[in-house]
Amino acid sequence: MKGDAVKVKFDPGQIVITPTAMNALADAGQTPGEFLRRHVCGDWGQLDRSDVKANESALKTGLRLLSSYPLKSGEVLWI
Numbered sequence: 252m253k254g255d256a257v258k259v260k261f262d263p264g265q266i267v268i269t270p271t272a273m274n275a276l277a278d279a280g281q282t283p284g285e286f287l288r289r290h291v292c293g294d295w296g297q298l299d300r301s302d303v304k305a306n307e308s309a310l311k312t313g314l315r316l317l318s319s320y321p322l323k324s325g326e327v328l329w330i
Contacts (some may be wrong), residue, residue: 260293273284296320
């Protein structure tokens, strides 16, 4: 993805993180930014087809968007 123009698909609005998610990211040696970038650009991570379809529809309707990303530690980060 480096060097490629990536299009942001939506404005995420106010961004917050739970202490548990922050700890999981720290334990994995990863940062929230890498996952937020993927999320706002429509890379939903590891979702099943129905959740991907719901996200694509939500981009038009303004309903919830969901992403799931595995961390290097084996934990899963949900956005």
